[in-house]
Structure formats: structure tokens, C-alpha cells
Amino acid sequence: MMRLLARWIFPVDQPPIERGVVEISDGVISAVEPLPGQTDSNTLDLGNVAIVPGLVNAHAHLEFSNLDSPIEPALPFTSWIGRLLAHRRERAGSLADYTRAGSVEAAATGSTLVGDIVTGDWFPGCVSDGGPSIVAFRELIGLLPDQEAPQLDIARQHIVDCLAAQHAGHHRLLPAISPHAPYSVSLDLFHRLVNLAAAEDVPLCIHLAETRAELELLNSGTGEFFDMLTRFDLWRPGIIPKHTRPLDYLLPLGELPHSLIAHGNYLADDEIDFLATHPNVTTVFCPRTHAFFDHADHPWERLLDAGASICIGTDGRSSNPDYSLWSEMQFLARQVTPDRLSQILEMGTLRGSRSLGAADISGTITLGTRADLCIISLGAESATDPWSMLFEKDSRPVATLIGGKMATAVEPSSGFHHPDRELQATLRRSVEQTSEET
Ligand SMILES: [Zn+2]
Structure with a gap:
């Protein structure tokens, strides 16, 4: 049994606890309470830290962990996609190594659950033991009718493989599917994949309403996506019905328990209204x-205030400097009024795990749940309320516990802070x- 004393504990499903203790027995949380009386020898005083639930990165492409910096220039978007595809074709090394390195980085920066988009030769063995839980969204691409059957086969096989791996002891791997985007997946294939997700009860994720160019292609079949698809010989007249909208993709998602x-x-306004009344679509x-x-x-x-489900992801290192969800949360925290800070923590924890259908795995510090925790060293002490203290600009993750065990630390690189080694060693x-x- 281990008892961790922190200046603040943020259970998320209840208010912050000052000078609180999280007790861990056999990798499970056995108590969350204010320090009763004096510190005893079983209690490890971590000092000026906060304990929050393990962070949830709901959208990542861990396979791009080898990139030192995002692929530039970012625009035009379809040229960026071209450079991304060229990088994927030309890179040396194994997909499994890149994926594992990405998950080690995610864990070292506080994440204990990641929604990862997986492609190509990915297989369940790419998920490392002792790393964060992975919801593996198999990416599927097919705009032409003859691509539908093979893509459905890939999706079905992925689910079978992940479930087999689960039965073999890979409990931290959950199957999911990802029809890539409206410009790369026909509405017909999309509907069939939604049906598959419903039948198999797995989460589904699609890149949607991402660029104005995507809206133009859907609406009128023109613009830079038309040029790109023509170049790839994937465009056929009528392949996307005129006046298609993101809403056409949202409506079927309303039927699924977990979609992102x-x-x-x-x-658009009516799409935000739809999301507000369908919290099963995040x-x-x-x-x-x-x-x-x-x-x-x-x-x-606006989505939050309307009651929609919303959470946070890093996306890939192809468009982001790192896989640190904490850095995303801090980036957001700097742009908002203090009353939003508790919502940012919720978006980076419980709202994320709920959206992935994994709220039983992660997202809160609750009695009886697995000890997936992130320890945040608190910054300079100018703030007085716990939320502002948590999101001080120097606050940073220093240790991640997954099932009560220390996640593998990584050497600091660009984008996240140097871990506090002394605290890490003590823990x-x-x-x-x-x-x-x-
Ligand atoms: Zn993405």
C-alpha cells in the first residue's frame, strides 16, 4: 500500500482536496481523502504538487513520433497532405518503433489513455506493455466503389486482431475504427463503417469540418481537394453528391454510443445544435x-456551453511539436478566463475517457478505479485558488503512474519540460x- 500526499488533489468527479492523500493498493485507488491527522511513515509527502487523473489524449497519430518538428509549410492544406504522404513513404525504420516511442512520450508527459489513429502495417504488438491504454482507431480510406469491400475487411480484421490481443493479456488495447475524412471516404462506405461500429460496439472517429476546402469540395465538388483527388485519379463525377455537408456525416453518428x-x-450553427443534443458524438x-x-x-x-461533448487531442507530430496533452491544456488555459480552467481539466481527463468509451479505465481519481495518475509540479505560488495554481505557467507533469506503476520516463526533447528528477526518484x-x- 502506498499513500501519496499532495498539496492539491483534483479528483475531477468531486471538488479539489487541499493537502489530500491518494492511497493505492495493488494498483487500484483505495482512498482519496484530506490528510487525516499527521503524516505517518506510509505517507509519501510529494510537496508542492497536484495529483490529477491520468490525462486523456483523444486524438493522436503516434506513428509520427520520429518528426522533430511539424511538416512545413502548413498551407495549402492539400500540399501539406502531399508532404505528409511523402514522409510516410520515405521514412526508414519500423512503424512499431515509432508507435511505441510516441506512446512512451505521451505517458512521460502525463497521458494514460490515447486515441491513436493507426495505419499501414500496424498490429497489436505495436502497443507497448506498461504504456498508456490505447484505443486503436484503424484508419480506412475509400472513395471509389471498388475500395469498399477491401476496406470493410480491413476494419473487421482489425477488430478481431485487437480482441484476440486483449484475450491474450493486452488489456490496455481497445479496438476502434476511423473512416478518415469526407474527402477520402465515400458516404456509402462511411454508412457501412458506422453500421460495423454499431454491430461491434466500438468507437468511431472521423476528421470532419476540418478545413474550408473540405466544405467546398462537399458543397460544390471544386477547390484544392478536387485538384488533389484528380491528381491521384480518385475523382469521378457525382462521387460526392452536390450540397453534401458535415451534417450528412454527423447524422449517422447520432446512432452510435461513442463517436468522435x-x-x-x-x-455550422445547425451542426453545433446537433452536437448539443447528441453528447454521444464528441x-x-x-x-x-x-x-x-x-x-x-x-x-x-460555444459547444461546451451548449452542452455538447468536447475533449482534447494533440493530433500528430506532423502538425504539433509533441504528444504532450498537458501542453495542449496549458496552451488553452492561457487563452481563457479562470472560470474555464476546471472545464479544461475535465476536457483533458473525464470528457476524453467518456468519449472513447473508456470512462471505466480512466478520467477520475475515484475509489476502486485503477491508479492511472498524473503528478503535476506546481509553478510559482502567485495564484491563490487551486485551479489557477494548477495551470500556472511553470506547472508541469513530473511523473505518470499507470496502474500504480511509474511510466517509463523519456529524455526531455523539444516541447515539454525537463522532469523533476528528484521527485521522480523518490516516487x-x-x-x-x-x-x-x-
Ligand atoms: Zn488527425
């Missing part, structure tokens, strides 16, 4: 990727000692 739209940068906002592409303001606050000793005792 990545980005949602250019949602918008994943990727703040720094959104800034990288210089999009118009994102309607995330590691305590975790190891506890494991020896049990």
Missing part, C-alpha cells in the same frame, strides 16, 4: 494543431518498495 469528430473547426479539439494551420476561431466554448523508490512488500 476530429477538429470540427468549421461547424468533438476533439486539437488546440496547437488548430493554431499551426491558422484556422478561424474554434467554437469549443520510483516508493513504488518499487510497495511492489516488494506485496
Whole structure:
């Protein structure tokens, strides 16, 4: 048994607890409470830190972990896609290694659950033991009718493979599917994949309402996506019915228990209304990727206030400097009034795990749930309320516990802070000692 004392605990499903203790027994949370009386020898005082639930990165492409910086220039968007595809074709090394490196980085920066878009030769063995839980969204692409059957086969096989891996002990892997985007998946294939997700009860994610160019293609069959599809010999007259809209993709999602739209940068009023009445369809906002592409303001606050489901992702290192969900949350926190800060923590934890159909795995610090936790070293002490303290500009994740065990640390690189080694070492000793005792 291990008891961690922190200046603040943010359970998320209840108000912050000052000088609180999280007790962990056999990898499960066995108590969350204010420090009762004096510190005893079982209690490890972590000092000026906050303990929050493990962070949830609801949209990532971990396979791009080898990129040191985003692929530039960002625009035009279809040229950026061309450079991304060229990078994928030309890179040396194994997809499994890139994916594992991405998940190690995500865990080292506080994430214990990741919605990862997986492609190509990905297989369940790409998910590392001891890393974050992975909801593996198999990417599917097919605009032409003859691509439908093979893509459905790939989707079905992916679900079978992930479930087999689960039965073999890979409990941290959950199957999911991702029809890529309206410009790469026909509405017909999309409907069939939605039906598959319903039948198999797996989450589904689609990139939707991401660019103005996408809206133009759907509406009138013109613009830079028309040029790109023509270049790839994928365009056929009538392949996308005129006046198609993101709403045509949202409506079928209303029938699924868990679906996600990545980005949602250019949602119309009636689409926001639809999302407000369908909290089973979550918008994943990727703040720094959104800034990288210089999009118009994102309607995330409007979605939140309307009662829609919204959470946060990093997207890939192809459009973002790193896989740190904490850095996304901090980026957002700097742009809002303090009354939004509790919502940002919720978006980066419970709202994310709910959207992925994994609220039983992660998202809160609750008695009886697995000890997936992120320890945040609190910044300079100018703030007085716990939320402002949590999001001080120097606050940073220093340790991640997954099932009560320390996640693998990574050497600092661009985009996230140097871990606090002393605190890490103390915590590691305590975790190891506890494991020896049990
Ligand atoms: Zn994406």
C-alpha cells in the first residue's frame, strides 16, 4: 500500500482536496481523502504538487513520433497532405518503433489513455506493455466503389486482431475504427463503417469540418481537394453528391454510443445544435494543431456551453511539436478566463475517457478505479485558488503512474519540460518498495 500526499488533489468527479492523500493498493485507488491527522511513515509527502487523473489524449497519430518538428509549410492544406504522404513513404525504420516511442512520450508527459489513429502495417504488438491504454482507431480510406469491400475487411480484421490481443493479456488495447475524412471516404462506405461500429460496439472517429476546402469540395465538388483527388485519379463525377455537408456525416453518428469528430473547426450553427443534443458524438479539439494551420476561431466554448461533448487531442507530430496533452491544456488555459480552467481539466481527463468509451479505465481519481495518475509540479505560488495554481505557467507533469506503476520516463526533447528528477526518484523508490512488500 502506498499513500501519496499532495498539496492539491483534483479528483475531477468531486471538488479539489487541499493537502489530500491518494492511497493505492495493488494498483487500484483505495482512498482519496484530506490528510487525516499527521503524516505517518506510509505517507509519501510529494510537496508542492497536484495529483490529477491520468490525462486523456483523444486524438493522436503516434506513428509520427520520429518528426522533430511539424511538416512545413502548413498551407495549402492539400500540399501539406502531399508532404505528409511523402514522409510516410520515405521514412526508414519500423512503424512499431515509432508507435511505441510516441506512446512512451505521451505517458512521460502525463497521458494514460490515447486515441491513436493507426495505419499501414500496424498490429497489436505495436502497443507497448506498461504504456498508456490505447484505443486503436484503424484508419480506412475509400472513395471509389471498388475500395469498399477491401476496406470493410480491413476494419473487421482489425477488430478481431485487437480482441484476440486483449484475450491474450493486452488489456490496455481497445479496438476502434476511423473512416478518415469526407474527402477520402465515400458516404456509402462511411454508412457501412458506422453500421460495423454499431454491430461491434466500438468507437468511431472521423476528421470532419476540418478545413474550408473540405466544405467546398462537399458543397460544390471544386477547390484544392478536387485538384488533389484528380491528381491521384480518385475523382469521378457525382462521387460526392452536390450540397453534401458535415451534417450528412454527423447524422449517422447520432446512432452510435461513442463517436468522435476530429477538429470540427468549421461547424455550422445547425451542426453545433446537433452536437448539443447528441453528447454521444464528441468533438476533439486539437488546440496547437488548430493554431499551426491558422484556422478561424474554434467554437469549443460555444459547444461546451451548449452542452455538447468536447475533449482534447494533440493530433500528430506532423502538425504539433509533441504528444504532450498537458501542453495542449496549458496552451488553452492561457487563452481563457479562470472560470474555464476546471472545464479544461475535465476536457483533458473525464470528457476524453467518456468519449472513447473508456470512462471505466480512466478520467477520475475515484475509489476502486485503477491508479492511472498524473503528478503535476506546481509553478510559482502567485495564484491563490487551486485551479489557477494548477495551470500556472511553470506547472508541469513530473511523473505518470499507470496502474500504480511509474511510466517509463523519456529524455526531455523539444516541447515539454525537463522532469523533476528528484521527485521522480523518490516516487520510483516508493513504488518499487510497495511492489516488494506485496
Ligand atoms: Zn488527425
